[in-house]
Amino acid sequence: xxxxxxxxxxxxxxxxxxxxxxxxxxxxxxxxxxxxxxxxxxxxxxxxxxxxxxxxxxxxxxxxxxxxxxxxxxxxxxxxxxxxxxxxxxxxxxxxxxxxxxxxxxxxxxxxxxxxxxxxxxxxxxxxxxxxxxxxxxxxxxxxxxxxxxxxxxxxxxxxxxxxxxxxxxxxxxxxxxxxxxxxxxxxxxxxxxxxxxxxxxxxxxxxxxxxxxxxxxxxxxxxxxxxxxxxxxxxxxxxxxxxxxxxxxxxxxxxxxxxxxxxxxxxxxxxxxxxxxxxxxxxxxxxxxxxxxxxxxxxxxxxxxxxxxxxxxxxxxxxxxxxxxxxxxxxxxxxxxxxxxxxxxxxxxxxxxxxxxxxxxxxxx
Amino acid sequence: xxxxxxxxxxxxxxxxxxxxxxxxxxxxxxxxxxxxxxxxxxxxxxxxxxxxxxxxxxxxxxxxxxxxxxxxxxxxxxxxxxxxxxxxxxxxxxxxxxxxxxxxxxxxxxxxxxxxxxxxxxxxxxxxxxxxxxxxxxxxxxxxxxxxxxxxxxxxxxxxxxxxxxxxxxxxxxxxxxxxxxxxxxxxxxxxxxxxxxxxxxxxxxxxxxxxxxxxxxxxxxxxxxxxxxxxxxxxxxxxxxxxxxxxxxxxxxxxxxxxxxxxxxxxxxxxxxxxxxxxxxxxxxxxxxxxxxxxxxxxxxxxxxxxxxxxxxxxxxxxxxxxxxxxxxxxxxxxxxxxxxxxxxxxxxxxxxxxxxxxxxxxxxxxxxxxxxxxxxxxx
Numbered sequence: 230x231x232x233x234x235x236x237x238x239x240x241x242x243x244x245x246x247x248x249x250x251x252x253x254x255x256x257x258x259x260x261x262x263x264x265x266x267x268x269x270x271x272x273x274x275x276x277x278x279x280x281x282x283x284x285x286x287x288x289x290x291x292x293x294x295x296x297x298x299x300x301x302x303x304x305x306x307x308x309x310x311x312x313x314x315x316x317x318x319x320x321x322x323x324x325x326x327x328x329x330x331x332x333x334x335x336x337x338x339x340x341x342x343x344x345x346x347x348x349x350x351x352x353x354x355x356x357x358x359x360x361x362x363x364x365x366x367x368x369x370x371x372x373x374x375x376x377x378x379x380x381x382x383x384x385x386x387x388x389x390x391x392x393x394x395x396x397x398x399x400x401x402x403x404x405x406x407x408x409x410x411x412x413x414x415x416x417x418x419x420x421x422x423x424x425x426x427x428x429x430x431x432x433x434x435x436x437x438x439x440x441x442x443x444x445x446x447x448x449x450x451x452x453x454x455x456x457x458x459x460x461x462x463x464x465x466x467x468x469x470x471x472x473x474x475x476x477x478x479x480x481x482x483x484x485x486x487x488x489x490x491x492x493x494x495x496x497x498x499x500x501x502x503x504x505x506x507x508x509x510x511x512x513x514x515x516x517x518x519x520x521x522x523x524x525x526x527x528x529x530x531x532x533x534x535x536x537x538x539x540x541x542x543x544x545x546x547x548x549x550x551x552x553x554x555x556x557x558x559x560x561x562x563x564x565x566x567x568x569x570x571x572x573x574x575x576x577x578x579x580x581x582x583x584x585x586x587x588x589x590x591x592x593x594x595x
Numbered sequence: 596x597x598x599x600x601x602x603x604x605x606x607x608x609x610x611x612x613x614x615x616x617x618x619x620x621x622x623x624x625x626x627x628x629x630x631x632x633x634x635x636x637x638x639x640x641x642x643x644x645x646x647x648x649x650x651x652x653x654x655x656x657x658x659x660x661x662x663x664x665x666x667x668x669x670x671x672x673x674x675x676x677x678x679x680x681x682x683x684x685x686x687x688x689x690x691x692x693x694x695x696x697x698x699x700x701x702x703x704x705x706x707x708x709x710x711x712x713x714x715x716x717x718x719x720x721x722x723x724x725x726x727x728x729x730x731x732x733x734x735x736x737x738x739x740x741x742x743x744x745x746x747x748x749x750x751x752x753x754x755x756x757x758x759x760x761x762x763x764x765x766x767x768x769x770x771x772x773x774x775x776x777x778x779x780x781x782x783x784x785x786x787x788x789x790x791x792x793x794x795x796x797x798x799x800x801x802x803x804x805x806x807x808x809x810x811x812x813x814x815x816x817x818x819x820x821x822x823x824x825x826x827x828x829x830x831x832x833x834x835x836x837x838x839x840x841x842x843x844x845x846x847x848x849x850x851x852x853x854x855x856x857x858x859x860x861x862x863x864x865x866x867x868x869x870x871x872x873x874x875x876x877x878x879x880x881x882x883x884x885x886x887x888x889x890x891x892x893x894x895x896x897x898x899x900x901x902x903x904x905x906x907x908x909x910x911x912x913x914x915x916x917x918x919x920x921x922x923x924x925x926x927x928x929x930x931x932x933x934x935x936x937x938x939x940x941x942x943x944x945x946x947x948x949x950x951x952x953x954x955x956x957x958x959x960x961x962x963x964x965x966x967x968x969x970x971x972x973x974x975x976x
Contacts, residue, residue, distance in 0.1 A: 231876070243865070246858050281752060480622040491872075545854070
C-alpha cells in the first residue's frame, strides 16, 4: 500500500509541476494569439520589426492603393498607421515601474480591430492628447482612471475611455498617431496594418506590394508577426518547464523503481506459482509493466487535476509581461504520456527481476 | 560513535534500495538548489549593484524622452559628483529583424570606463578615440556574431542619418566587458560626437547622463540635489542609482516566487512519501534483527534513535551531494541568465530541509520499531 502511494504521489508531483510550468508557455501563446485574424496583415520596413521599423508617411499612404484590401465605412480601404512608444507605468500594489506600449493609431482602427469594445468613457479624438486604455491597465497600474492625466513629453494626456480587447491581461493604450508623432518629433510610422477582403487575398496583396518599386516593405500575416513577438518568451518558459519536469521525472522514476522492487519482493511466491503453472517470462514482465503503468496513470490524473486547480487562470507577469496560466487538455495528454514513460522505465528493472526469479526459491519464499 | 557500524550495516542491508533512495533525494535537492539559487542569486546580484553610480534621465519618461546635452555642466556642479558623461542610446538590428542590439553612444572622458562598470583594454580605448565610426562591442556579442577587430558591421535602425538613410555602419576596434547586471547583453559602444554629427533628429539631446559620485552613502542626497536643480524646468530629471534600478528589475521576476515555492513543496511532498515508504519496508524486513537488538538489552529509545539516525545519514549526505551538484551546474547556467549563484544560505536551508524530511519520514517507522514486542517479532520471524 505504501509502495503504491509512493508511486502515485511521486508521479503526481512530477506531472503536476511539468503541467503547471508548461501552462505558462501555453498562457503566453493563447494571450498573444487570442485576437489574431487570418485577414489581417502587418507591414514593416524591410528587415525590421516593431520599434525598429520605420516607414515614411508618403510610403505608408502608397499602401492604400494595393490590391485585395477590404473597404470600410465610406469606401476607404482599411489601412491603419501605427507608431509605438514605450511609456512607463507603476504597479498598483508594489509601485514597481514597468513599461507598456503606447500605440498611436489612425481613427479607422476600430474597423481594423472590431474586437475592441469600449466599456466606459468615449473614443479618443484625433489631434488631441487623449488616451484610451484597456481594462487590465487600470487593474494593474495606477493613474488609468477616466479623467486621469498622464505626463507624456511635457503635457498631460487625459485618459478618456476604457476598452476590452478579448481575454488579454496585457495593458495596451491607444492614442491618435499624429498627436503622438508630433509630441515625439517623429516623422515615420513603425508599422502599417491592413485588413484584406478575405484571407485568400494575401498572395495577391503581397504580389502587388512587391511589384511596387516605391514600397520597401515586408508583409506578414498577423499570426506570423505575433508569433515572432512571443516565441522567444515561450521558448524560455517551455525550456524551464521541461528542464524542471525532467529532473522531477527522474526522481519519481527512481521512487517507482524502489517501490516496484518492494512489490515484486513481497509477491515472489505468486510469481513463482505463475511460472510453475506455465506462464513465461514475457507474460510476467508484461504483467508487472502493466501494473506499473496503472499506478502511474492515477498519478498523472491527480497531478493534472492539482495543476488545474492551483494554476489554471492564475495571473503571472515574469519579465513584466502579464498573462494567465492555461492548463489545457493537450497539456493533460503530455502529462499522461510523461507519466506512462515514468511507469515504463520504472517498471523495467523490477519486471526483469521477477521474470528471472528461480521458480524453486520463489515458491519457498515467505 | 561505537554505533556507527550498526547504522552502516542497517543502511547497506539492501544496497540497491539505499542507492535508489540516495539518488532520489540527491535529484530533489539538486533541483531545490537550482531553483532557490536562481531566486536568491537574482536578489544577491541586485543587492550587489553599485550604489555610487547614478543615472539621470527625464522625469517624463525613462525611455522615450531625451534631455538637453547642456544639462551636463549643471549636473557636474552638484557637490559629491565625481564625474558625469552624456549617453544616448538607440535600438538597431543586425542582418535579421530578430537580431536586435542596443547602440550606446558615449563621449569618452579619461578614466570614465573604469569609473563605471566597463572594462576596456587601453589599446582598444585609444583606437576608439581615434576613429569616428569606431565601435567597441561587448565580448559576448562579438562571440555571438563572430565579429573581429577590423570588421565593419552594418546595422539597421529607426534613427535617420542626415542623408535620410536609417542604415548605419561601424568599425569594430575592440571589445569590452560590463559588470552591470541591469544592462543588456547585446550592446555596442559608439562615439556620441559621431552620432551627434550624423543624425538627422535629436541633435543636442541625450537619453541620459551617467554620474559617478565619491561616496555611495550620499547617493540619495546627491540624486535629490540633481533633481532639485532641474525641478520646475521643462527638463525635469529623475536620478536613480544602479542599485535602485537593479532592485526594481529583480522585483519584476518576483512573481515567480509563488511558482518556485509550489515546485519545492511538490518535490518535498514526493520525497517524504518515498523516504517514509523506504523506512517502513526496511523496518518490516528487519523485525527479527530489531527484536534481537532489544533482547540483548537495547532500550526502546535506543532503537528509535537508531532508525532516525539511519534516515538522517542517508538524507543529509544525499542532500549534500545534490546541493553540490546544483552548485556545479549553476555556474554553467549563469552563462544564460546573468547573476546566478548559490549563496551559502541556500545550502543551509537545503540541509535543514533534508534533516526535516528525514525526521518526519522516519518518525513513524522508528516509533513502530521502538514499540516492537520482542517475543511476537521473534516468533513471527
